[in-house]
Amino acid sequence: MESKKAHHIGNNIKAIREKHRITLSILAERCGVTKAMLTQIESEKVNPTIATVWKIARGLDVDIDSLLTGQEHLQREFSISRSEDIIRMETDEEGVHIKVLSPLSMAQDLEMYLLIFQKGMTLPSSPHVARTEEFLTVLKGAIRIEAGDNKAELSEGDFIRYHADIEHTIENIAEGESEIYMIVRFSKG
Numbered sequence: 001m002e003s004k005k006a007h008h009i010g011n012n013i014k015a016i017r018e019k020h021r022i023t024l025s026i027l028a029e030r031c032g033v034t035k036a037m038l039t040q041i042e043s044e045k046v047n048p049t050i051a052t053v054w055k056i057a058r059g060l061d062v063d064i065d066s067l068l069t070g071q072e073h074l075q076r077e078f079s080i081s082r083s084e085d086i087i088r089m090e091t092d093e094e095g096v097h098i099k100v101l102s103p104l105s106m107a108q109d110l111e112m113y114l115l116i117f118q119k120g121m122t123l124p125s126s127p128h129v130a131r132t133e134e135f136l137t138v139l140k141g142a143i144r145i146e147a148g149d150n151k152a153e154l155s156e157g158d159f160i161r162y163h164a165d166i167e168h169t170i171e172n173i174a175e176g177e178s179e180i181y182m183i184v185r186f187s188k189g
Helices: 005-019 024-031 035-042 050-060 064-069
Strands: 087-090 096-100 110-117 122-125 133-140 142-147 150-155 159-163 168-172 178-185
Touching: 005 035, 005 050, 005 064, 024 035, 024 050, 035 050, 050 064, 110 168, 133 142, 133 150, 142 159, 142 178, 150 159
Parallel strands: none
Antiparallel strands: 087 096, 096 110, 110 178, 122 168, 133 159, 133 178, 142 150, 142 168
């Protein structure tokens, strides 16, 4: 990055970080760049790669141009996943089909799924990372949710939110197929 625009990139990063009262430690955690490296970049001792600048921009929730110019522009997403691009996953449980609706770039942040259960099928899940939550809406049929000691039966149109950092199970209790829209939200620390 030899352009005149990029000459003060470290100062720009520092100014935006401080404007939002983000510590070096928090930024390092958000973007996956070490605190020591961020310190060197901000003090203009090293010239970061494009990949590193991209990570820092994501950690600050701004676009790369903001870091290059010092003029802050918030990132605005507008992305489409076409039906033919949606990933279909098979589980170890026969009769349970999963469509991953969210892009892979969102993995381990926020994930969205469409689950289709054949009659009588169950999907057991091991605990996810601490403070992970699942949000389910029953689109068709009826299901039973067990999360730790908690149990509930839901019908079409019902919604449930529960912690998924414990063993949990979704079971189709309808006379036919059940469909569920599920969002998994992972904790930010």
